[in-house]
Amino acid sequence: DQQVKQNSPSLSVQEGRISILNCDYTNSMFDYFLWYKKYPAEGPTFLISISSIKDKNEDGRFTVFLNKSAKHLSLHIVPSQPGDSAVYFCAAVDGSSNTGKLIFGQGTTLQVKP
Amino acid sequence: NAGVMQNPRHLVRRRGQEARLRCSPMKGHSHVYWYRQLPEEGLKFMVYLQKENIIDESGMPKERFSAEFPKEGPSILRIQQVVRGDSAAYFCASSARQGVFNYGYTFGSGTRLTVV
Numbered sequence: 001d002q003q004v005k006q007n008s009p010s011l012s013v014q015e016g017r018i019s020i021l022n023c024d025y026t027n028s029m030f031d032y033f034l035w036y037k038k039y040p041a042e043g044p045t046f047l048i049s050i051s052s053i054k055d056k057n058e059d060g061r062f063t064v065f066l067n068k069s070a071k072h073l074s075l076h077i078v079p080s081q082p083g084d085s086a087v088y089f090c091a092a093v094d095g096s097s098n099t100g101k102l103i104f105g106q107g108t109t110l111q112v113k114p
Numbered sequence: 115n116a117g118v119m120q121n122p123r124h125l126v127r128r129r130g131q132e133a134r135l136r137c138s139p140m141k142g143h144s145h146v147y148w149y150r151q152l153p154e155e156g157l158k159f160m161v162y163l164q165k166e167n168i169i170d171e172s173g174m175p176k177e178r179f180s181a182e183f184p185k186e187g188p189s190i191l192r193i194q195q196v197v198r199g200d201s202a203a204y205f206c207a208s209s210a211r212q213g214v215f216n217y218g219y220t221f222g223s224g225t226r227l228t229v230v
Contacts, residue, residue: 046218
Protein backbone atom coordinates (compact mmCIF):
# COMPACT_ATOMS: atom_id res chain seq x y z
CA ASP A 1 0.00 0.00 0.00
CA GLN A 2 1.66 3.17 -1.26
CA GLN A 3 0.87 5.89 1.28
CA VAL A 4 2.91 8.56 -0.49
CA LYS A 5 2.60 8.77 -4.25
CA GLN A 6 4.45 10.75 -6.84
CA ASN A 7 2.49 9.98 -9.97
CA SER A 8 4.80 11.68 -12.45
CA PRO A 9 7.96 9.62 -12.96
CA SER A 10 9.62 12.43 -14.89
CA LEU A 11 9.37 16.12 -15.68
CA SER A 12 11.24 18.24 -18.19
CA VAL A 13 11.34 22.05 -18.06
CA GLN A 14 13.31 24.84 -19.68
CA GLU A 15 15.92 26.72 -17.71
CA GLY A 16 14.43 29.79 -16.07
CA ARG A 17 10.91 28.40 -16.00
CA ILE A 18 8.99 27.04 -13.03
CA SER A 19 9.21 23.36 -12.07
CA ILE A 20 6.24 21.94 -10.19
CA LEU A 21 6.59 18.53 -8.59
CA ASN A 22 3.53 16.91 -7.08
CA CYS A 23 2.93 14.47 -4.27
CA ASP A 24 -0.24 12.86 -2.91
CA TYR A 25 -0.71 11.00 0.34
CA THR A 26 -3.41 8.90 1.91
CA ASN A 27 -2.72 8.93 5.64
CA SER A 28 -4.33 11.82 7.51
CA MET A 29 -2.01 11.16 10.47
CA PHE A 30 0.99 12.47 8.54
CA ASP A 31 2.04 15.64 10.33
CA TYR A 32 5.24 16.65 8.56
CA PHE A 33 6.37 16.54 4.97
CA LEU A 34 9.85 16.81 3.51
CA TRP A 35 11.36 17.07 0.04
CA TYR A 36 14.68 15.52 -0.80
CA LYS A 37 16.84 15.84 -3.89
CA LYS A 38 19.02 12.99 -5.05
CA TYR A 39 21.81 12.81 -7.60
CA PRO A 40 22.92 9.45 -9.02
CA ALA A 41 25.28 7.51 -6.72
CA GLU A 42 24.69 9.94 -3.86
CA GLY A 43 22.44 10.00 -0.84
CA PRO A 44 19.31 12.16 -0.64
CA THR A 45 19.85 15.78 0.32
CA PHE A 46 17.25 17.62 2.37
CA LEU A 47 15.62 20.56 0.56
CA ILE A 48 12.64 21.88 2.46
CA SER A 49 9.94 20.73 4.84
CA ILE A 50 6.49 21.78 5.96
CA SER A 51 4.43 21.10 9.02
CA SER A 52 0.83 20.01 8.58
CA ILE A 53 -0.32 23.12 10.45
CA LYS A 54 1.00 25.31 7.62
CA ASP A 55 0.01 25.60 3.99
CA LYS A 56 3.18 27.13 2.59
CA ASN A 57 6.88 27.25 3.31
CA GLU A 58 9.45 29.10 1.26
CA ASP A 59 13.24 28.92 1.11
CA GLY A 60 14.90 30.81 -1.69
CA ARG A 61 13.92 29.34 -5.03
CA PHE A 62 12.01 26.50 -3.36
CA THR A 63 8.43 26.71 -2.10
CA VAL A 64 6.32 23.87 -0.80
CA PHE A 65 2.54 24.09 -0.74
CA LEU A 66 0.32 21.82 1.32
CA ASN A 67 -3.38 21.24 0.70
CA LYS A 68 -4.55 19.08 3.59
CA SER A 69 -8.12 18.70 2.40
CA ALA A 70 -6.86 17.28 -0.89
CA LYS A 71 -3.97 15.40 0.78
CA HIS A 72 -1.69 16.95 -1.77
CA LEU A 73 1.56 18.84 -1.69
CA SER A 74 3.72 20.37 -4.35
CA LEU A 75 7.26 21.69 -4.66
CA HIS A 76 7.82 24.75 -6.82
CA ILE A 77 11.27 25.65 -8.08
CA VAL A 78 11.59 29.13 -9.56
CA PRO A 79 13.62 29.79 -11.59
CA SER A 80 14.72 26.31 -12.56
CA GLN A 81 18.43 25.80 -13.21
CA PRO A 82 20.28 22.96 -14.99
CA GLY A 83 21.89 22.02 -11.66
CA ASP A 84 18.40 21.25 -10.34
CA SER A 85 18.29 18.18 -12.59
CA ALA A 86 17.96 15.26 -10.18
CA VAL A 87 15.44 12.88 -8.67
CA TYR A 88 13.09 14.53 -6.16
CA PHE A 89 11.50 12.55 -3.36
CA CYS A 90 8.55 13.56 -1.27
CA ALA A 91 8.51 12.05 2.23
CA ALA A 92 6.04 12.09 5.10
CA VAL A 93 6.24 11.56 8.85
CA ASP A 94 3.52 9.64 10.62
CA GLY A 95 2.60 11.65 13.70
CA SER A 96 1.08 8.63 15.40
CA SER A 97 4.31 6.65 15.18
CA ASN A 98 6.68 8.84 17.26
CA THR A 99 9.77 7.19 15.79
CA GLY A 100 10.33 9.84 13.15
CA LYS A 101 10.68 7.39 10.29
CA LEU A 102 10.11 8.78 6.81
CA ILE A 103 7.72 7.31 4.24
CA PHE A 104 8.94 8.12 0.76
CA GLY A 105 7.25 8.45 -2.59
CA GLN A 106 8.70 6.78 -5.67
CA GLY A 107 10.44 9.93 -6.88
CA THR A 108 10.19 12.25 -9.87
CA THR A 109 13.15 12.77 -12.18
CA LEU A 110 13.47 16.43 -13.09
CA GLN A 111 15.42 17.48 -16.14
CA VAL A 112 16.09 21.19 -16.61
CA LYS A 113 17.19 21.97 -20.14
CA PRO A 114 19.58 24.87 -20.81
CA ASN B 115 32.50 18.08 10.62
CA ALA B 116 32.25 15.01 8.45
CA GLY B 117 28.82 13.98 7.28
CA VAL B 118 27.27 10.55 7.60
CA MET B 119 29.87 8.05 6.46
CA GLN B 120 28.89 4.76 4.92
CA ASN B 121 31.22 2.01 3.82
CA PRO B 122 31.84 0.27 1.68
CA ARG B 123 30.39 2.32 -1.19
CA HIS B 124 30.07 -0.78 -3.32
CA LEU B 125 29.83 -4.37 -2.15
CA VAL B 126 29.60 -7.48 -4.29
CA ARG B 127 28.59 -10.73 -2.66
CA ARG B 128 27.84 -14.19 -4.02
CA ARG B 129 24.54 -15.76 -3.12
CA GLY B 130 24.72 -17.29 0.34
CA GLN B 131 27.45 -15.00 1.64
CA GLU B 132 27.09 -12.40 4.37
CA ALA B 133 27.01 -8.65 3.79
CA ARG B 134 28.00 -6.12 6.46
CA LEU B 135 27.19 -2.48 5.86
CA ARG B 136 28.59 0.18 8.15
CA CYS B 137 27.30 3.63 9.03
CA SER B 138 29.06 6.24 11.11
CA PRO B 139 26.60 9.01 12.01
CA MET B 140 27.47 12.66 12.15
CA LYS B 141 29.32 13.75 15.27
CA GLY B 142 26.88 14.26 18.08
CA HIS B 143 24.10 12.28 16.41
CA SER B 144 22.77 9.34 18.37
CA HIS B 145 19.80 8.42 16.17
CA VAL B 146 20.34 6.23 13.12
CA TYR B 147 17.88 5.14 10.46
CA TRP B 148 18.47 2.59 7.70
CA TYR B 149 16.61 2.72 4.39
CA ARG B 150 16.72 0.51 1.32
CA GLN B 151 16.15 1.61 -2.26
CA LEU B 152 15.35 -1.08 -4.77
CA PRO B 153 15.84 -0.26 -8.45
CA GLU B 154 13.28 2.22 -9.79
CA GLU B 155 11.66 2.64 -6.38
CA GLY B 156 11.69 5.10 -3.52
CA LEU B 157 13.46 4.58 -0.24
CA LYS B 158 11.86 2.17 2.21
CA PHE B 159 12.36 2.42 5.96
CA MET B 160 14.05 -0.58 7.53
CA VAL B 161 15.10 0.14 11.10
CA TYR B 162 15.61 2.95 13.63
CA LEU B 163 18.25 2.66 16.31
CA GLN B 164 19.62 4.69 19.15
CA LYS B 165 22.84 3.82 20.91
CA GLU B 166 22.60 0.17 22.03
CA ASN B 167 18.86 0.04 21.34
CA ILE B 168 16.63 -0.95 18.44
CA ILE B 169 13.65 1.38 18.61
CA ASP B 170 11.67 0.39 15.51
CA GLU B 171 12.47 -2.53 13.22
CA SER B 172 9.08 -2.72 11.55
CA GLY B 173 10.62 -2.41 8.08
CA MET B 174 13.18 -5.17 8.48
CA PRO B 175 12.62 -8.50 6.74
CA LYS B 176 11.89 -11.12 9.37
CA GLU B 177 14.79 -13.35 8.44
CA ARG B 178 18.46 -12.85 7.57
CA PHE B 179 18.54 -9.13 8.38
CA SER B 180 19.79 -7.62 11.63
CA ALA B 181 21.06 -4.25 12.79
CA GLU B 182 22.99 -2.90 15.72
CA PHE B 183 24.30 0.42 16.97
CA PRO B 184 26.82 -0.30 19.72
CA LYS B 185 27.95 2.14 22.37
CA GLU B 186 31.22 2.56 20.51
CA GLY B 187 31.67 2.36 16.77
CA PRO B 188 29.42 2.50 13.73
CA SER B 189 25.97 1.11 13.20
CA ILE B 190 26.02 -2.19 11.32
CA LEU B 191 23.38 -3.61 9.01
CA ARG B 192 24.00 -7.30 8.53
CA ILE B 193 22.46 -9.47 5.85
CA GLN B 194 23.07 -13.19 6.14
CA GLN B 195 22.85 -15.65 3.24
CA VAL B 196 22.24 -12.94 0.68
CA VAL B 197 19.96 -13.55 -2.30
CA ARG B 198 19.69 -11.68 -5.61
CA GLY B 199 16.64 -9.79 -4.34
CA ASP B 200 18.83 -8.12 -1.69
CA SER B 201 20.63 -6.18 -4.43
CA ALA B 202 19.82 -2.55 -3.69
CA ALA B 203 21.21 0.71 -2.41
CA TYR B 204 21.22 0.91 1.38
CA PHE B 205 21.19 4.35 2.94
CA CYS B 206 21.81 5.41 6.48
CA ALA B 207 20.54 8.67 7.97
CA SER B 208 21.36 10.24 11.31
CA SER B 209 19.93 12.94 13.51
CA ALA B 210 20.70 14.54 16.84
CA ARG B 211 17.15 14.34 18.03
CA GLN B 212 14.00 12.52 17.16
CA GLY B 213 11.06 14.39 15.81
CA VAL B 214 12.68 17.56 14.54
CA PHE B 215 12.05 17.93 10.84
CA ASN B 216 12.67 21.52 9.94
CA TYR B 217 16.12 20.51 8.76
CA GLY B 218 15.44 16.90 7.85
CA TYR B 219 17.83 14.05 8.39
CA THR B 220 21.35 13.82 7.00
CA PHE B 221 21.84 10.86 4.71
CA GLY B 222 25.03 9.08 3.80
CA SER B 223 26.03 8.32 0.23
CA GLY B 224 24.83 4.76 0.52
CA THR B 225 26.20 1.28 -0.02
CA ARG B 226 25.32 -0.37 -3.29
CA LEU B 227 25.02 -4.09 -2.73
CA THR B 228 25.15 -6.40 -5.72
CA VAL B 229 24.47 -10.08 -5.24
CA VAL B 230 25.81 -12.29 -8.02
